[in-house]
Amino acid sequence: MPFLAADSSMRDRTLTFRFEDGAVAIFPMVERRTIRGLNRVLLSSVAGCYGGWISADPLGPDHVRAMTDWIVARHRNLTWRLNPWDPNGSLLGGRCTQKDSTEALSFPQFQDEAAIWDNYRHSVRKQVNKSERAGMTIQLGEDWSQWLRYYQIYEQAIQKWGSAASNRYPLELFRGFFELRGPKVKLWLVCAGEKIVGGNLNFYHNRHCVEWHACFDPEYLPHGTRNFLVHHIILDAFAAGYEIYDFNPSGGHAGSQAFKQTFGTTSLSCDLIERRDVLYRLGTRPQLRRLRSLVAGRA
16 A cells, blocks of 8 residues: 555554354555654545545345444544445434545546536536647646656645645655556646646546545646646546546535535545544644654754
8 A cells, every 4th residue: 555655653453253153354454653652543435535435245234233342342533424325324324423524526426428527517518618729638647757847836735835734645645556556546737738737546446436635736726727637537438437526524624625626525424533642632732743843853
């Protein structure tokens, strides 16, 4: 997994559940350590994405409750985002501590590409047309130099966002995804002439296409580059036979969620189960973080 290779604070803690009726479920987990390993939190998925069980066997309410009870009882620090497409996810509503949602398009409701286009709000169609008139083009990132240019745009955005940035991903992570590029991992790029001015990193599995990362040069956003690229990726996924285009949760950024909704998406619940013990909460206080930085600077 590229995340584990790029982040030394993470450890694989995947669980396997075997039930008396023969059913087997895999429950992917990673453990993140801070303060030299003193603080540890279990994540059902990295980067705030969906977590939960994976199984080739049919799972019912008893399986789901047994796994959930076992995990919650044994882990005092836990972040688990429910999968909105899991039919058993609704059983865990009473466990959730935080509400959240994702935006998605369900392709089976559309007869053809024209129906998808008509489903967009006027603002999207206007921006796509603007980008086409400006001569913008789209390509897949096949060379590492293209990925590096994309990462440079991301670095500039991080500097602009400052403390408001949800995450700061290292270059090593993108190198890992570059090595996996192909049918399952695609970096879509939008270009002004020969210059790369933005992109979307999308993952593909079974019937599901999901956006994981996106970044654009702000100088070219007035040309509609973001809408233009997303529209192209949506049509590509539709033509390839995928059934879901998932924009992923917005990390609490209202502007990002509003942008996704302009594509005529449906909001789906993906609430979180979060648990934190007292020691973890104390260790993440700003005063203690500053103290640890000061001590590290004197070492």
